[in-house]
Amino acid sequence: MDFIPLYDKIVVIKLDEENKIGSIYIPKNENNILKGKIIKIGCGKLLENGVLKPLIVNIGDIIIFKDSYNIEKYKVNEKEYFFLKENDIISIIK
Template sequence: MDFFPLYDKIVVIKIEAENKVGNIFVPINENNILKGKVLKIGCGKLLENGILKPLIVKKNDIILFKDNYNIEKYKENNIEYFFLKESDIITIIN
């Protein structure tokens, strides 16, 4: 599936969280904070004055974001795609 996100939309796939550190199992995150990989980004945020502001996030960045009611999702072939705005991203992980 190939997506072409518009403006400040970002296409992300969820990275399954590892719930084991060594031989110790860690509880799954209960805050609905997900780890994801950026697949595609739009051209930028359109400001009120008509200027297009480039996005900070880039393709292949690993991010944390909160899964909430305003996040749009699409599932195909057991892959769940998330459509976010840059403002939905909590942090970029190095």
């Protein structure tokens, strides 16, 4: 299955790795903060004046984001996909 996200939507798969970034541990279940990898991005955010603003994130970026009520989820063959907007991302991990 291939997803084609529209505008500022981003498709992310959760990374089931140890919740650690360098030497910092990300708390599990306490704050619902997840680590994921971006697999698809839309073309950009459509501004009120009709201009399309490109997204800051790129395919392949590793991110952390909060699993909240406004993030859509879709499960296919035991793999869970998260559909979020760029402003749902807490940080890009380099």
